[in-house]
Amino acid sequence: MATHEIGDKIYYTGDNRTGDYDGMNRARWLTVESVSPDAVVLRDADDPDYVLHVVPSAIGDTYRGHHDPRYVTWDAYNAYHRERYRAHLRDALPESEKASRVRCSECGRVFDLTNENDANEWSFGHDCE
C-alpha cells in the first residue's frame, strides 16, 4: 500500500448515484491534510468545507476508471490515463503498423520495435526533447 504525505493529491472516484442528486459526491481531486495510522484527512482545495476522513487502506494504488476503489493515488490516476492514451495512439496507427510500432505519448515519436535501436530506446528511455 502506498504511504501518503501531507500535500499529496488523491483522486476521489466519486459516487455512482445519478439523477437529481446534489453532486456532493462527484469525482474530484483532494489534498492530503494530515495522516495518522487510522485516518487520512482529505480536503478539496477548491471547496474547503469538503473534508473526508478515510482509512488509509481505502486509497488504492490501482485506478480502473470506475468507483472501486473510492480513492486512488495521483500515480494510479495518471498511470491509468497514460495507458489509455497509449492505447488510443496505438489504435490510431494503420493496421499494418500496429504490431511493431508504438508511439511515445510524451513526444509523439514513433518507435519501430523491429529496429534494435528503437526497441532499446523505447524500453530504456529516450530524451523527449
Ligand SMILES: [Zn+2]
Ligand atoms: Zn518521447
